[in-house]
Amino acid sequence: MSIQEERELRERLGGLLDGIETGPAPVATAVRRGAGIRMRRWVSAGVGVAVVIGAAAGIPAVLHSGRTLPPASKLRPYSVTVSAPGKGARPGVIATGSVDGKRWQATVSGTGADVAARFGARFPIMPVAPVENPAGFVSSGDGAGDLAYVGTVAAQVRDFTLLLANGKVIVLHPQVWQGQRYIAFVLPVGLGVSELAANGSGVVLSYAVPFSYRGEAIFNVWLRPDQPSLPRATGRIGSGVVGGQHWSAVAYAGIWGICVVVTTPPSGWTSGCSQVSTPVRALSLRQAFMFGSGPVDVGQARSDVAYLRLQMSGGSTVRTPVVSVDGTSYFAVANSAKRIVGWAAYSANGTLLGSGLGNPAA
């Protein structure tokens, strides 16, 4: 890019961003929220102590109750290994391994909220996920057929059992970096994950059957071994044209929770999952998924909502159907340059059930 082009880009960006009108700074709100964050930190610290005391006292974990594992499928014979770092490994190394002979080493670095994971030059640097129970995951592809995963592990988990679609079982041992525990692994896109189980001392604490789309495993809902899961259901919840581009949104309910895939042919697609495992019962519409850079917002509605009327910033009104997939109702709206400034929800016979300002999926 020439200096002239760079200058013009700066001017255009300046024109775009400097022209954004903002209201007064909501100092009081930020102070209130900030004080709440401080309070939660203190409470969390107290809960952490309680968990450690409970474990030390030998409180039994949930018993594994004979859930069936999916059968091994006939897949290309991938060779996948994952190992804990050896003695003498440099600080920050959390796992090593290989995929079909291609070796990788996962390291974490940074502090506090800025810890990032590296899997070598072929993968992008990934910010790690906040710790969740039993683990919060982030994944990224290398663009050549492999996906790297890094998980931030809760304190009560001893290790994980990773069951791959080819029947191979890999035990993942969390490694500590600056007081936080992590696991990492790399899998070929063609080799799915059947299940990931979080183990305590001799018992399965919880397990996840991931939602998989185009090879990526999304660990969305973790179930206790005796906990029922959502029945499997699939349904198209919306489609249309935005910016001259056709789009379609499909919801997949199942043991992984509820996930939605939005596709914009020929090859664009985005997926997202909600941890909602039961139908929404509140009247208010709420966002379950949001595709920040994608063309479509997806939300959930109460089951008696049949359609929405959305008021757009340009003055037009868009009627959006609400579609039920296994008892949970969804709507999908094109999120173009026009903003949604208001909504009204109607029953099948046209009765107004509720209305509000702004985007119902936000």
Add this chain to the structure above:
Amino acid sequence: MDAKADEEFSEFMQGRWAQLVRLGYGLTGDLQLAEDLAQTAFARAYASWSRVRKADDPDAYVRRIVVNANRDRFRKTRVSELLTDSMPNLAASADRRDDRAVLIEALLQLSYGQRAAVVLRYWLDMSETQTAAVLGCSVGNVKSQAARGLAKLRASVALEGGVL
């Protein structure tokens, strides 16, 4: 927190609110989201104000929170976003949008890292080193992300006929 610290924080926030909202808008293309991100950043800054106020560069701290909070938002609400080789063809409707809509749409088609690098480098005029500090990556990564982002912006169908 004592009254003096509260006053310092209030002054800090009022002086940076607009810029942080605009940074959020550059990253998300959504003003409401941008305001949410900015407010989140300042709330977290307030929660750690005793540390933030002593930091070498408190501005970098809140910018980093905006960038990271938006990345967290991707992770939490969508869990994943895989980028595709080919982007939606926007030519059919490009001529109907004003320049601002065209530019923000082109920005939103960049990968998150590329978008953040372009906005930080070319709107906030941050150096490569400062950008790397905010994004939590290497200077080399900033260079490549910004270069790829600019190349995509320039090649974008939506910007054809523009100045890029």
